[in-house]
Amino acid sequence: MAATQRPDLTQASAADLAGSMAAGEVSAREVVDAHLERIAVVDGVDAQGPVWSAKTAGRLDADEPHAFLAVTAEAARDHADDIDRRRAAGEHLGPLAGVPLALKDVLTMRGAPTTCGSRMLEGWIPPYDATVTRKLREADLVVLGKTNMDEFAMGSSTENSAFGDTRNPWDLDRVPGGSSGGSAAAVAGMLAPLAIGTDTGGSIRQPAALTGLVGAKPTYGTVSRYGLVAFASSLDQAGPFARTVGDAVALQTAIQAHDPRDSTSVPDVVPDLGLHLQDGVAGLKIGVVRELQGEGFEPGVEAVFQASLERLTALGAEIVEVSLPTAPVGLAAYYLIAPSEASSNLARFDGVRYGLRVDAPTAEEMNAATRAAGFGAEVKRRIMIGTHALSSGYYDAYYLQASKIRTLIANDFRAAFDQVDVLVSPTSPTVAFNLGAKADDPLAMYLNDVATVPASLAGIPALSLPAGLAEAPGAPGSALPVGLQIMAPLLRDDLMYRVAWAFEQATGFDPRPSGPRAIHLDGEVSP
Numbered sequence: 001m002a003a004t005q006r007p008d009l010t011q012a013s014a015a016d017l018a019g020s021m022a023a024g025e026v027s028a029r030e031v032v033d034a035h036l037e038r039i040a041v042v043d044g045v046d047a048q049g050p051v052w053s054a055k056t057a058g059r060l061d062a063d064e065p066h067a068f069l070a071v072t073a074e075a076a077r078d079h080a081d082d083i084d085r086r087r088a089a090g091e092h093l094g095p096l097a098g099v100p101l102a103l104k105d106v107l108t109m110r111g112a113p114t115t116c117g118s119r120m121l122e123g124w125i126p127p128y129d130a131t132v133t134r135k136l137r138e139a140d141l142v143v144l145g146k147t148n149m150d151e152f153a154m155g156s157s158t159e160n161s162a163f164g165d166t167r168n169p170w171d172l173d174r175v176p177g178g179s180s181g182g183s184a185a186a187v188a189g190m191l192a193p194l195a196i197g198t199d200t201g202g203s204i205r206q207p208a209a210l211t212g213l214v215g216a217k218p219t220y221g222t223v224s225r226y227g228l229v230a231f232a233s234s235l236d237q238a239g240p241f242a243r244t245v246g247d248a249v250a251l252q253t254a255i256q257a258h259d260p261r262d263s264t265s266v267p268d269v270v271p272d273l274g275l276h277l278q279d280g281v282a283g284l285k286i287g288v289v290r291e292l293q294g295e296g297f298e299p300g301v302e303a304v305f306q307a308s309l310e311r312l313t314a315l316g317a318e319i320v321e322v323s324l325p326t327a328p329v330g331l332a333a334y335y336l337i338a339p340s341e342a343s344s345n346l347a348r349f350d351g352v353r354y355g356l357r358v359d360a361p362t363a364e365e366m367n368a369a370t371r372a373a374g375f376g377a378e379v380k381r382r383i384m385i386g387t388h389a390l391s392s393g394y395y396d397a398y399y400l401q402a403s404k405i406r407t408l409i410a411n412d413f414r415a416a417f418d419q420v421d422v423l424v425s426p427t428s429p430t431v432a433f434n435l436g437a438k439a440d441d442p443l444a445m446y447l448n449d450v451a452t453v454p455a456s457l458a459g460i461p462a463l464s465l466p467a468g469l470a471e472a473p474g475a476p477g478s479a480l481p482v483g484l485q486i487m488a489p490l491l492r493d494d495l496m497y498r499v500a501w502a503f504e505q506a507t508g509f510d511p512r513p514s515g516p517r518a519i520h521l522d523g524e525v526s527p
């Protein structure tokens with residue numbers, strides 16, 4: 001099987017693939033087949049049947065990223081054939097027509113399993129498409145399958161999935177970040193040129209940082225949440241993973257739109273993300289957030305961040321230090337608000353309406369037994385924290401206080417954007433850590449999100465893009481990706497991408513994983 005691999009197709013950017021298909025050099029079917037083949041071999045999936053199943057139980061192979069939970073092979077091939085037919089007939093196709101992509105398993109797709117990484121939804125086949133899924137289809141992007149994730153998107157390492165860990169293509173003994181770790185591993189491991197993730201407190205940006213990708217959380221409300229299984233509704237937002245800024249722009253453009261089916265969808269006209277993409281950063285003021293550096297950030301991460309600031313200065317930007325005084329308590333506020341919303345949202349998994357049911361003599365016992373068996377430890381922890389924070393007598397002390405902090409953080413950002421055009425920080429305080437290193441320490445795990453949650457609470461757009469490589473503590477000679485976070489004012493996703501594009505041009509980061517335990521990229525796939 002290895003002999004037929006097409007690294008030329010699986011390592012190409014979405015833009016290059018789309019160009020080759022438009023020029024008739026390669027068909028959508030060939031592009032899809034090349035990716036399906038690589039998924040089958042690299043991810044070790046059982047390539048039988050219309051929906052290929054990934055290994056989801058027992059000991060997983062330590063040399064496989066385990067990016068996918070299900071591969072919708074037949075639907076992908078049919079879609080690709082249909083695109084080729086329509087192209088041959090001279091039909092107008094979208095700019096990314098025929099490009100394959102991976103979808104986080106928290107978004108519904110008609111006829112394909114949606115588990116959210118949970119036993120609770122094992123075997124559930126949604127009868128409808130999420131708006132994001134529909135938009136992807138309308139843009140003629142081909143969904144390859146559903147990717148692994150922390151259960152109900154709660155986590156920062158993808159170790160909270162009920163179906164096994166995902167591994168980082170740069171070092172298969174390390175985590176890919178989370179909760180969208182499967183989507184990140186799919187793109188970093190060249191199993192797909194693009195993927196959709198969701199970001200509630202950093203779940204696109206942090207895995208993008210840890211796997212050397214571009215990952216963006218759009219302005220809250222610009223991408224529909226219809227069909228995105230809710231974790232914390234006031235924060236959840238879907239967005240793109242890609243290996244280049246240009247590809248991320250194209251994918252976000254494809255999915256953003258007002259949607260009457262989502263009551264928080266913004267009616268505003270979203271800015272054209274490509275219009276000023278190549279205008280550069282000369283003359284822009286870039287603010288460095290004083291509170292999002294120093295203590296808790298690894299020296300290697302700080303060194304890459306400082307070098308990034310120098311690069312931006314060399315490109316003509318003016319770097320100024322800015323304070324977000326309330327940012328340090330953002331994490332505490334987030335870990336009350338998100339569990340509070342989760343405790344309410346997850347009440348729907350009651351053994352009656354969806355997925356798992358554990359029978360018992362009374363409805364109450366059935367409900368309790370189902371939830372005890374269906375939810376993992378982190379989800380139960382969040383339901384308990386959230387229920388407590390919302391209960392009468394504690395609401396004022398916890399949920400209400402956290403909501404006030406949220407307002408203060410939004411105000412801090414507003415004041416900062418009076419002084420500067422965009423803000424920057426490291427995306428994650430650390431590079432990718434070893435599997436198991438933080439799995440038993442929830443507070444250590446929560447600290448991964450210290451730099452990403454402020455933008456989530458304020459609803460502003462933020463992305464991570466590769467800034468360089470750094471040595472992991474305790475692993476001399478290692479070289480792992482470090483992400484630069486760029487945050488912009490509400491609805492100024494265009495400005496965020498403009499800075500990212502200029503930075504990417506000057507950085508020349510190679511997204512192909514390297515290192516002794518990196519996933520191989522040529523025909524010989526097993527490391």
Ligand code: GLN
Nearest residue numbers: 153154155200201202203
């Ligand atoms: N890691 C954060 C959490 O566990 C963020 C998750 C997310 O963005 N979905 O809540």
